[in-house]
Amino acid sequence: MSFDRFITEAISPWMKTGPSPNGDIVLSTRIRLARNLDRFPFPTSASQESAQTLLQYVRKALSEDEYQSVGALEFLNMSDLSANEKRVLVEKHLISPYLAEKSQNGAVLLSNDESVSIMINEEDHIRLQCLFHGFQLNEGLVLTNGLDDWLEEKVAYAFDEKRGYLTSCPTNVGTGMRASVMMHLPALVMTKQLNRILPAINQLGLAVRGIYGEGSEALGNLFQISNQMTLGKSEEDITEDLRGVVMQVIQQERSARSSLMRSSKMQIEDKVFRSYGVLANSRIIDSKEAAKRLSDVRLGIDLDLIQGVSGNILNELMILTQPGFLQQYAGKDLTMNERDIRRAALIRERLQLETE
Amino acid sequence: MLCEECQKRPASIHLTKIVNGQKTQINLCEECAREKGETIPNWSNYSIQDLLSGLLHFEQPTGHESVRSSQTMPRQLVCNNCGLSYDRLINIGRFGCSHCYETFGSKLDPIFKRVHGGNTKHAGKIPKQAGSKFHIKKQIEKAREHLEDLIEREEFEEAAKVRDHIRDLQSRAREGEGRS
Numbered sequence: 005m006s007f008d009r010f011i012t013e014a015i016s017p018w019m020k021t022g023p024s025p026n027g028d029i030v031l032s033t034r035i036r037l038a039r040n041l042d043r044f045p046f047p048t049s050a051s052q053e054s055a056q057t058l059l060q061y062v063r064k065a066l067s068e069d070e071y072q073s074v075g076a077l078e079f080l081n082m083s084d085l086s087a088n089e090k091r092v093l094v095e096k097h098l099i100s101p102y103l104a105e106k107s108q109n110g111a112v113l114l115s116n117d118e119s120v121s122i123m124i125n126e127e128d129h130i131r132l133q134c135l136f137h138g139f140q141l142n143e144g145l146v147l148t149n150g151l152d153d154w155l156e157e158k159v160a161y162a163f164d165e166k167r168g169y170l171t172s173c174p175t176n177v178g179t180g181m182r183a184s185v186m187m188h189l190p191a192l193v194m195t196k197q198l199n200r201i202l203p204a205i206n207q208l209g210l211a212v213r214g215i216y217g218e219g220s221e222a223l224g225n226l227f228q229i230s231n232q233m234t235l236g237k238s239e240e241d242i243t244e245d246l247r248g249v250v251m252q253v254i255q256q257e258r259s260a261r262s263s264l265m266r267s268s269k270m271q272i273e274d275k276v277f278r279s280y281g282v283l284a285n286s287r288i289i290d291s292k293e294a295a296k297r298l299s300d301v302r303l304g305i306d307l308d309l310i311q312g313v314s315g316n317i318l319n320e321l322m323i324l325t326q327p328g329f330l331q332q333y334a335g336k337d338l339t340m341n342e343r344d345i346r347r348a349a350l351i352r353e354r355l356q357l358e359t360e
Numbered sequence: 361m362l363c364e365e366c367q368k369r370p371a372s373i374h375l376t377k378i379v380n381g382q383k384t385q386i387n388l389c390e391e392c393a394r395e396k397g398e399t400i401p402n403w404s405n406y407s408i409q410d411l412l413s414g415l416l417h418f419e420q421p422t423g424h425e426s427v428r429s430s431q432t433m434p435r436q437l438v439c440n441n442c443g444l445s446y447d448r449l450i451n452i453g454r455f456g457c458s459h460c461y462e463t464f465g466s467k468l469d470p471i472f473k474r475v476h477g478g479n480t481k482h483a484g485k486i487p488k489q490a491g492s493k494f495h496i497k498k499q500i501e502k503a504r505e506h507l508e509d510l511i512e513r514e515e516f517e518e519a520a521k522v523r524d525h526i527r528d529l530q531s532r533a534r535e536g537e538g539r540s
Binding site: 153163177237 | 442462482483487
């Protein structure tokens, strides 16, 4: 099947190519736009029939053309995918959990390198998302903006002079834009400085949340910072504000790393190599421990303590060891215990590949 | 205090349940609370919609003006395009279609203010198609002001020119609408 590669490879092509500015701390940058078509009811209140009409309409409009370097888009209908295949796409951040689980007549168009994803019949008619390696807000804004112009030539957007782009949820109205940056912040967590920084970030109208794990826990020390407000500020101002805050957090994390290395180098080294040892040798590992150990190893790579292992190991194994992926690899549903065994085996294998 | 369910992790969620006047206290860790989500209302399913509908419910008339607006905007107000009622909007925290924004109009200002840090007006990108229409609309507004000014100053010859210009702009705006 043509969509095979989307669900068998954990690491998207966009993660492997091109520059990755501030890539030691920022893993990826994402910009998404929420757009709706005039006259059609929003997906959350549309009938089956109307949702289907909209899906076919948008699909046809986008199938006749390509946008510059993005190339042809692959169309995947949610109803053609198994529950686990959808889960894998969610784990890769290519579709939202809402599209996978709740949408009716939902579909996605994916670019070859998986950096562009256009969801149809999500909470809004169209959700356009661009993913970038490292910290690249400006590049992300340019590409989404261009794609948005391209889409606008083909379909009539619901737009109002006063409220901007009209969306299903009042939290997205205006620009319809959510810009988010995925950061790895182990030193700020270790030194407990993050708790001091988070409230300040929230006060600036930005949200911080863990990417994996729920509640107050952020697995793998991975955090996402994104804008909350979409109304009353331009796209450029929103990304500029976010950029300023992220730059601050990057600097804080860097200085926390170097002060840790100054004050407790041996302890850090011990932590890093202990985790490396666990990953390289364990036979049963749960997702929580795997995330923690992978974060330590990634820190070790960034601090030049571990050599010869790719920094991508964190992003890749975080995705690869999610339940959907493990089951995809096994070709069947797995119990929690079976997953823990397979996870350990996969990590061992992956580390061996790196060091051979 | 340890979680009552697993007896392992510290309890971070403390729920007080009152059923028929009977008060019970439950102390759980986050994980067990999530697992028990179904039996604890408003915990596992608490979403942005709940938050929003909470905010909308909160919008009770307080001052003179809001009393007036609540009279002109009865709770039974229904969007004539998708059939969404104001009550339903409050309950689901989602609009039914783009026309809802017009239907519920200024009633929405307080909610936007709360969600978007006091803002109610879009300041970002304007789609190209809509853009030219707005541009003409803005020009018409400006020319009208100029026209009134000229009439006040009794400069009728100049006013006639401006009036013709406005007519021209208006017909251009109509053509643009016909196209889209």
